[in-house]
Amino acid sequence: MPRVYVTGMGAISAIGHNVAEAFQSLCDEWSGIGTMQYLHSQHASMPVGEVSLTDAELGAMTGLPDTTGLTRTTLLSIIAAKEAIRDAGITISEANGIRTGFISATTTGGMREFERYFHELQDPKAVGDFNQYADTLDSADHTEKVAAILDIHDYISTVSTACSSSSNAIILGAQLIKHGHLDRVICGGADALCKFTINGFKILMILDSEPCRPFDQTRKGINLGEAAAYLVLESEALARDGRVIWGELTGYSNTNDAFHQTASSPNGDGALLSMQQAIMMAGLSSSDINYINAHGTATENNDLAEGMAIQRLFGTQPPLFSSTKAYTGHTLAAAGSLEAVFSLLAIAHDRFYTNLNFKNKMEELEIEPIAESISKMVDIDFDPIENVLSNSFGFGGTNTSLLFSKVKDA
Amino acid sequence: MSLRYYIQGIGAVSPQATWDSGVFLDEPLHYEENILKSVTPDFKQYINPVALRRMSRIIRIGMSAARICMTDAGLAMPDGILTGTGYGCADDTIKFLQEMLANNEQHLTPTHFTQSTYNALSGAIALSLRCTNYNTTYVHRAFSFESGVLDAMMQIADAPQKRMLIGGFDETDPHHYNITRRVGYYKEETVRNFDLYTSGTRGTIQGEGASFITLGAEPTSNAYATLDGVQTLFGVRDAAQLRAAVERFLAARGISAAEIDVVVSGRSGCVVNDKLLLEVQDDLLPHATKAYYKHLTGEYSASAAFGAWVAARILREQRIPAAMLPTGAPAAIRRVLYLNQYMGGEYAMMLFTAV
Numbered sequence: 001m002p003r004v005y006v007t008g009m010g011a012i013s014a015i016g017h018n019v020a021e022a023f024q025s026l027c028d029e030w031s032g033i034g035t036m037q038y039l040h041s042q043h044a045s046m047p048v049g050e051v052s053l054t055d056a057e058l059g060a061m062t063g064l065p066d067t068t069g070l071t072r073t074t075l076l077s078i079i080a081a082k083e084a085i086r087d088a089g090i091t092i093s094e095a096n097g098i099r100t101g102f103i104s105a106t107t108t109g110g111m112r113e114f115e116r117y118f119h120e121l122q123d124p125k126a127v128g129d130f131n132q133y134a135d136t137l138d139s140a141d142h143t144e145k146v147a148a149i150l151d152i153h154d155y156i157s158t159v160s161t162a163c164s165s166s167s168n169a170i171i172l173g174a175q176l177i178k179h180g181h182l183d184r185v186i187c188g189g190a191d192a193l194c195k196f197t198i199n200g201f202k203i204l205m206i207l208d209s210e211p212c213r214p215f216d217q218t219r220k221g222i223n224l225g226e227a228a229a230y231l232v233l234e235s236e237a238l239a240r241d242g243r244v245i246w247g248e249l250t251g252y253s254n255t256n257d258a259f260h261q262t263a264s265s266p267n268g269d270g271a272l273l274s275m276q277q278a279i280m281m282a283g284l285s286s287s288d289i290n291y292i293n294a295h296g297t298a299t300e301n302n303d304l305a306e307g308m309a310i311q312r313l314f315g316t317q318p319p320l321f322s323s324t325k326a327y328t329g330h331t332l333a334a335a336g337s338l339e340a341v342f343s344l345l346a347i348a349h350d351r352f353y354t355n356l357n358f359k360n361k362m363e364e365l366e367i368e369p370i371a372e373s374i375s376k377m378v379d380i381d382f383d384p385i386e387n388v389l390s391n392s393f394g395f396g397g398t399n400t401s402l403l404f405s406k407v408k409d410a
Numbered sequence: 411m412s413l414r415y416y417i418q419g420i421g422a423v424s425p426q427a428t429w430d431s432g433v434f435l436d437e438p439l440h441y442e443e444n445i446l447k448s449v450t451p452d453f454k455q456y457i458n459p460v461a462l463r464r465m466s467r468i469i470r471i472g473m474s475a476a477r478i479c480m481t482d483a484g485l486a487m488p489d490g491i492l493t494g495t496g497y498g499c500a501d502d503t504i505k506f507l508q509e510m511l512a513n514n515e516q517h518l519t520p521t522h523f524t525q526s527t528y529n530a531l532s533g534a535i536a537l538s539l540r541c542t543n544y545n546t547t548y549v550h551r552a553f554s555f556e557s558g559v560l561d562a563m564m565q566i567a568d569a570p571q572k573r574m575l576i577g578g579f580d581e582t583d584p585h586h587y588n589i590t591r592r593v594g595y596y597k598e599e600t601v602r603n604f605d606l607y608t609s610g611t612r613g614t615i616q617g618e619g620a621s622f623i624t625l626g627a628e629p630t631s632n633a634y635a636t637l638d639g640v641q642t643l644f645g646v647r648d649a650a651q652l653r654a655a656v657e658r659f660l661a662a663r664g665i666s667a668a669e670i671d672v673v674v675s676g677r678s679g680c681v682v683n684d685k686l687l688l689e690v691q692d693d694l695l696p697h698a699t700k701a702y703y704k705h706l707t708g709e710y711s712a713s714a715a716f717g718a719w720v721a722a723r724i725l726r727e728q729r730i731p732a733a734m735l736p737t738g739a740p741a742a743i744r745r746v747l748y749l750n751q752y753m754g755g756e757y758a759m760m761l762f763t764a765v
Contacts, residue, residue, distance in 0.1 A: 042515035106549075107527070115507055121589045134593045137586075138496060139528070139549035144644065144755070153645045157557040158550035160498070160528035168546050172561060179564045199510050200523035256491075256536040256545040262524050273542060395524065396533025398545060 001178045005239035005407065006246040008088025008186075008232030010080040011341045013328045014049030014225050017061070018083055023345050026353045031327050033211050033223050039112070041195045043202060047211055048193060049225025049329025051076065064149065069132035071110035072192035074142040076228035076334075081146055081186055088232040089243065090184070092151050098238065101155035101182045103173050104143040104230075105165030105189030107333040110136030112194040142190060155182055160333065163295070163394030164254070165189050167336030167402055170231060171252045177235045184238060188230030188337030197224055197332065204262070206299045212330075214296035214323035215303050215369045217360035222297045225329020229338035246344040250387070251282030251403030262395050263301050268309030270399040271295075275313055275389060278401040288387050289319045289403075291352045293343045294369070295391040296323020297330050302393060307365045314367075319389075322355035322370040336392040340402055343388040347406045350384045413570060415563055416633040416765065417623050419483020421475045422719045423448050424619035424707045426733075429478055434723055438706055438733035441603040444596055445582050446617040446708035450474070461538060468499055468581040468620070472531040473538065475620040476577060483624035483632065488575035490544035491532045492562055494554030496711020498528035498547075500583035531579060531620075544574075552676075552752030553642045554578060555714040559760065560640050562625050570627040578715025579620035582708070587616050595753060597679075606679035606705040607735070614678035617708015621715035623722065634722035635746070635762045638663050643757040649689040652757060656694060656749070659759055670698045671743045672730065674721050676750030676758075677702050678709050683754035691749060698747070701734040714750055714758060721746040721762045728764075 012018065014032025015025035025032065036044040038054060051058070058075040059067035062082070067075065081102070085092065092100055114121070114137040117130035135141060143158045155176065159169045166189025173185035191197075201207045201224060208221040231246075239245055255277065257270030264270060279286060295306055303323075310318050324342055331338055346352050355369035362368075390402045422428040425446035426439055439449065453462055453470045456477040462470065472493070480488070497503070506522035527533075529547040536545050544565065548557035555578035562574035587596060597613035606615060625637060641659045646652050660667060673691050677684050691700055701724070707716050720734070728743055730736040748760040 111507075115511065118507060118511060121592070122585060124588065124592075131592055135590050135595075138551060140496075140551040140553070143550060147644065155642070156550070156644050157548060157553055157642075159546065160549040161532075161545070161547050162527050162529055172557070175561065175564045179567065181560075195510060195515060196507060196523075199515050199518055200506065200520070200526075203518045203520045203523065254544050254546060256533070256542050258536045258540045258542050261530070261533060261537065270542060395527050396529040396545070396547075397536055398529060398533065 003236040004174045004177050004233050004249045006231050006249065006344055007234045007239050007243055008084040009246060009341045009344060010083030010087060011229035011338055012051055012076055012080045013227035013331060013338055014051060015327050019341060026327060026342065029354050029356060031356055033329055039193045041198055043198050046198065046207055046209060047223045049223060050193060051226055070145060071113045071136045071142065073106060073110055073190050074145050076192060077104060077142050077146045077190035078149060080228035081150060081230045084186055084230040084232050098184055099154045099182045100152050101176060101185040102143065102147040102150060102152040103157050103169045103185060103187040105159040105169040105333045106139050106142060107160055107162060107165060107191055108194055108196055109139040110141055111196045112192045115195050161398045162396055163332055164336055164392035164398040164400040165333035167392040167400040168254060170337060170340060170402060171254060173233045174249050174252060177233060183235050185233045186230050187233060189333040190228035191226060191332040191334050193224060193226040208298065211357055212298035212326050213357040214298040214325050214355055215307060215362060216358050217362050219298040219300060219303060221299050223329040225331040227328060227331035227334040227338050229334055229341050231337060231340055245407045247347045247404040248407050250405040251278035253277035253281065254400045257397035257399060259397060264305035264393060266304055268305040270397060271306050271309035271393060272312050274399040274401040275309060278389065278403040282403050284387060286314050289389050290383055290385045291346055291388045292319055292321035293339045293388060293390045294321050294323045295393045296325055298325060304364055306391065307362060307367065311365055311367050316366045318367050320352050320370050322353050324353055326356035336400065339390050343390040343404050346385050346388050347404060352385065413567055413627055415566060415625050415627065415637045416629050417635050417637055417722045418626050418630045418633050419479045419485060419624040420634060420719050420722050421478030421482060422619065422621040422716060423450060423471045423475045424716060425449060425617055426706050434727060435731035435733040444600055444615045445587060446615060447582055448619050466499060466502055466525050468501065468579060469531055469534050472579045472620040473534060476535050476575060476622045479622035479624055485573055485624050487539060487541055488543065489572035490562060490565055490574040491535050491541060492546050492558035492574060492576045493532040494548045494558045494578045494712045495528060496551050496554060496580050497586055498549065499526050499530050500581050500586055502526040504583060504585045551711045552714060552750060552756040552758060555712045556640050556642050556758045566627050573624055573626035575622060575624055577620060577622035578712030580618050580710035580712050582616050582618045603705045607677060609679055610681060612680055612682050614680050614709040617710050619707055619716055621719040623718050629765060633765050635725040635764055638761040638763055640760045646757050649686045652686050653690045653694050656690060656759060663761060667694050668697060670695055670745050670747045671740045672724060672746045673698045673700050674717050674746055674748045675700050675702050676704065676717065678704050683751060687749060687751045699730065699736050699738040699740050701730045701736040703734060706733060711752065717748045717750060718760060721748050725762055725764045
């Protein structure tokens with residue numbers, strides 16, 4: 001089966017409007033979590049990771065002459081997908097015979113606009129501009145609009161598995177390449193902040209009113225964020241044509257906890273299984289993993305389950321691991337692909353990222369994330385980052401792990 | 411090398427009494443409204459009473475269809491659970507939204523929120539079986555079930571011992587109905603479901619249901635048919651393009667259009683959106699018997715799952731129920747082509763062969 005390489009990346013999040021800005025923020029230990037500026041909610045005091053642009057500014061950034069009917073989720077998606085395509089240096093055209101797909105993921109689609117115009121849309125007599133949003137709650141709406149703009153027709157699909165959604169979009173993309181259905185797939189996910197999710201997580205009492213503290217004993221929950229991020233996956237034959245390759249997707253696994261509708265098993269069974277299977281698929285052993293970009297939402301439940309799983313798999317001397325949720329917030333469907341971008345940047349630059357806001361080791365664990373500022377660790381001789389695991393877990397018991405590896409020159 | 415994909419079991423809950431394997435749409439229900447809701451079995455037959463109390467209506471429907479399918483297939487533990495849906499758990503989504511708007515984001519309860527996620531059904535099935543295997547949900551209008559089928563086929567090709575549980579579900583919702591009616595999804599006038607195709611007007615009727623198939627490489631004694639491929643088409647501009655795509659799809663599987671005995675057609679009763687579909691099924695497949703199902707179930711994103719259910723039964727029972735308004739009565743049925751359009755936007759097909 002052909003290998004699958006990552007030849008392009010695009011991302012827009014609270015820590016940058018493109019990949020380069022995001023990497024700078026990660027290196028500078030700059031968090032994008034702040035007060036709510038763009039979403040109008042009763043819970044504006046809740047810290048969030050917003051993309052610091054209005055819808056109109058995002059619209060301008062897309063470069064499209066007309067953005068009528070495009071939701072914020074769609075705008076974020078276009079911007080990140082276009083960056084990924086630019087980064088890969090590819091031209092999408094039916095004429096070149098390269099079978100291309102677009103697979104996106106979302107948890108709430110156009111909910112932000114739907115909740116804003118729900119009453120008007122419900123009223124058969126009401127007329128107005130809101131009509132453009134009549135079927136934008138549908139998850140496929142953003143995928144189809146972006147695919148049409150990008151001129152991608154060979155294959156499109158949309159995934160929604162809660163907080164692991166875009167990791168599963170990446171898995172489907174890789175499978176389609178490995179099985180010869182496609183040569184190239186742009187895959188990832190997008191979610192704009194909306195009141196629906198703010199209120200949902202708040203009523204579940206897993207939103208922290210302070211900046212979130214992944215893997216910290218005092219953690220109280222998540223900060224929500226918004227983002228879009230996409231990878232360009234290509235078959236070996238296509239990617240090896242003298243191009244810059246960010247990394248190879250060497251392993252992936254999707255498992256289910258089968259423990260509880262909204263909670264992970266406290267001993268991390270599902271998380272353990274998904275990491276193990278991804279490593280096995282790559283033909284590696286746990287000692288080959290140099291860095292784990294953890295799901296690390298900073299909920300009591302996730303970090304315990306994930307921490308236990310890491311400890312069970314790697315022992316008390318695990319690879320360096322950190323959560324980047326304290327930089328970006330939890331970007332739900334976009335989290336998997338956004339953190340895939342961060343994982344590939346780690347490989348490209350032999351860098352890993354400080355787990356912001358970590359001070360107190362969790363009582364239940366003997367391990368702790370990357371606490372000290374990287375800037376203080378420059379004198380230490382770390383191994384190059386060859387293999388990175390990226391985890392995404394969520395509601396419905398979903399557990400997905402991706403394994404990216406450095407590509408050595410042929 | 412020639413791996414085949416067998417439908418080893420099926421299960422459906424729909425606006426017709428489809429949970430009973432003894433009857434096959436023999437006494438169809440007639441409706442005189444534009445929203446068709448499922449007639450439901452005794453859920454306690456399929457779901458343990460403690461779990462049942464906490465489940466929303468669509469989760470009960472989906473869980474029952476999945477259980478019927480697994481029992482039919484003799485499948486205790488699927489190697490993967492894949493669902494497809496358009497609006498997912500629409501009722502819980504809208505209820506949480508309405509509560510949030512009515513109460514100005516205060517005093518909410520979490521149940522509707524936690525049950526609103528699109529993967530709530532695939533997660534609930536996994537939970538009920540303690541199934542830690544592959545679990546995913548596709549949410550791409552009328553490509554949702556089809557995405558699950560393709561995904562499952564690739565996994566079976568990777569590991570032919572795998573048996574995958576694949577389903578499609580959607581629930582009717584008056585809010586979505588009102589809202590998408592603004593953009594012409596549904597008929598302005600009330601239509602009798604058996605008059606859907608003679609209405610001569612725009613729009614269709616809303617429906618719902620959940621249907622599952624078990625797919626595996628083993629030709630089990632209960633196998634209904636083989637599923638020989640799935641294809642989704644986005645951005646179809648005209649009938650010529652659709653026709654060429656169908657021809658390519660069949661040619662890639664070594665068969666000609668003349669070899670198709672039955673077309674299970676996703677005709678929706680909309681004079682505009684059905685146009686290309688009808689043109690291609692008449693021009694390319696004139697000899698095939700056409701049979702319809704959307705007047706029985708209503709239209710919904712994941713209705714292809716019902717299309718697969720019906721195709722599987724037609725092949726095993728070698729008959730087309732009169733309720734499907736077939737255009738003929740073929741003596742022997744070897745190949746069934748499922749051909750669908752959804753709101754004029756998505757086109758898809760699946761090929762089934764008798765075992």
